[in-house]
Amino acid sequence: MNLKQLSHMLSLSQTTVSRALNGYPEVNEETRRRVMDAAKHHGYRPNPSARRLATGKSGMIGYVLPTGAAVDIDPHFVEFLSGLGDYARAHELDLVLSPADADDEETTYRRIVANRQVDAVYISSPRPADKRLALVNTLGIPFIVHGRSEGFDFDYPYLDIDNEGAFHEAARLLIQLGHKRLALINGNERETFAIHRERGVRRALAASGLTLGERHIRSVTMTEENGYRAARRLLEEAEPPTAIVCSSLIMALGVVRAVRDLDRTIPGDLSLVAHDDVFPWLRPENFPVPLSTTRSSIRLAGARVAERLAARISELEEGARGEVWPVDLVVRGSVAGAPG
Amino acid sequence: MNLKQLSHMLSLSQTTVSRALNGYPEVNEETRRRVMDAAKHHGYRPNPSARRLATGKSGMIGYVLPTGAAVDIDPHFVEFLSGLGDYARAHELDLVLSPADADDEETTYRRIVANRQVDAVYISSPRPADKRLALVNTLGIPFIVHGRSEGFDFDYPYLDIDNEGAFHEAARLLIQLGHKRLALINGNERETFAIHRERGVRRALAASGLTLGERHIRSVTMTEENGYRAARRLLEEAEPPTAIVCSSLIMALGVVRAVRDLDRTIPGDLSLVAHDDVFPWLRPENFPVPLSTTRSSIRLAGARVAERLAARISELEEGARGEVWPVDLVVRGSVAGAPG
């Protein structure tokens, strides 16, 4: 059943039927009713390919997925996706994943924009002066950044959590408990979130006249193994830190293992706080010693990003609105007063 | 630059240019050269929307993503996706994720087929007599199942690993080491892979005149917490199992924690084998006691599924070919002879 048939059936022109269905004003209300009813009754659904060709809009949102033999997709991605799906499902919004060579995402961005494959895109894990951001900005496709970048002469719409604030609070708590030697096991130092987190920790330390030693900060990709290695190095020093702030639960698993291997205890010898993106399959309260966390649901962020993308597509949202979510500090058994 | 302009430029008809570009035979080789060169030189790329409308092919593959407040996307998904991307990237194949209400995926499948949004779909985590399978089969869209279903009167194309064989081997090894009380911490019992794994364990036990006690099998969703709970229950029995086979690394984390909490040791009191889908961020060799595993890279499976989907789209692959991959059994420190 296509538009032609439907309009024939109603003895109306395609124009009128199309307009009635799409809510244009120049059609009599009663006519609109008739059309709507007939459409519903016959289960008419406009052909999206045709609509696309005519309007240039696809009704989909896009994400360029960096891939490559040496590239691993962040496990957080799947949770973000859950959230995105939560919103998109209710709005028949589909998501197009365009795999790209991690070393050349630009080609793919250009392709999807030139082809008008998607109406909007989102960008995640941005770095300072991230090229993708500058690119989509000039390409003129609606977008939202999940996270923040820095060092541009233009503003852009984003959704981020207060990474600096969160890690500032975490560090402050530890300092209040008497810890003087803090360490930070951070994510990839080139990503903005990691920079913000480091900033938060440093600021808290500075407020008490303390500093983050050169060797007391590690920036690594977030795997269990990297968490373990980083923790071992830190703890095997002559004057090991008495508290660690860690950028992910997965790395925290490694930290816990390292502490065990070295026959130390949490929180006796070491206090530990980690950031929790809220995975359903790994909960901080179920760590051997319940883990204190800075918590922010990445899933909710996904839903919000989808919502805002939809708003931008329909031009309900405009401009460079930035949104920063506060982060909860949840204190559990893994922190205690500094030893000694 | 569109076809019209290009053909004008070459003083050829759109027909000829189109045919030259798409490799049809009824065009002079020299003409084809000219066309190809001009197309490359001017950076001509056919408009996909137009092509879609004309051919009905979208050049994308689809996946219906079950979502809902209570639905969590399997963390394995992201690794599978990495593999899919590895292949798709090289072929400019995009992936469309269509979020659907987990309780009603049918509507979404019907929509994407009716709208011809994608040329092929894949289905993952199938259950016996899975409705999605019957549905896509009747809808007539090319598809591949990642995993297997059972109980249909038709065959279908799939890619699966030898779950039964893998768990048979794992159980057999443990039995050879003298274990008589095995337990299985399995995934959701309604999914085929879990059924196959259970079958494998039972078969190995039966071969030695042993059985899997009613209380020695747990089917749960794969979270750390569920692994912990299942292990505790098992280990707190009067006659606890001396070996556990576990369906995922994530659950194995919980098992390890439970063993610790009960002051037992691996492999002294308990031997442990788990299935490893090969996550980059959690490696069995890095468990407190290196974990024996049945290993199969879900990422490679993703790449293979993409490859086969592409083949089916271009009709290079047909029929109901099933492909079953063998699984490696990797023995590490977590298994030992039965205690006592």
Next chain:
DNA sequence: CGAAATAGCCAAAGCGCTTTGGAAGTCTCT
């Protein structure tokens, strides 16, 4: 050598929608 086959090209008709540029008919106002 004439008929039939083949190679190589083209005009035009889709694909199914949206949107432009009217054209009637109806109201409103002087």
Next chain:
DNA sequence: AGAGACTTCCAAAGCGCTTTGGCTATTTCG
């Protein structure tokens, strides 16, 4: 009553491809 302003609809022109049917040379073959 006639001019102007709405209201309500329509025919037709896109959107940019693919594909059908046909046409003109050129080659092949009995």
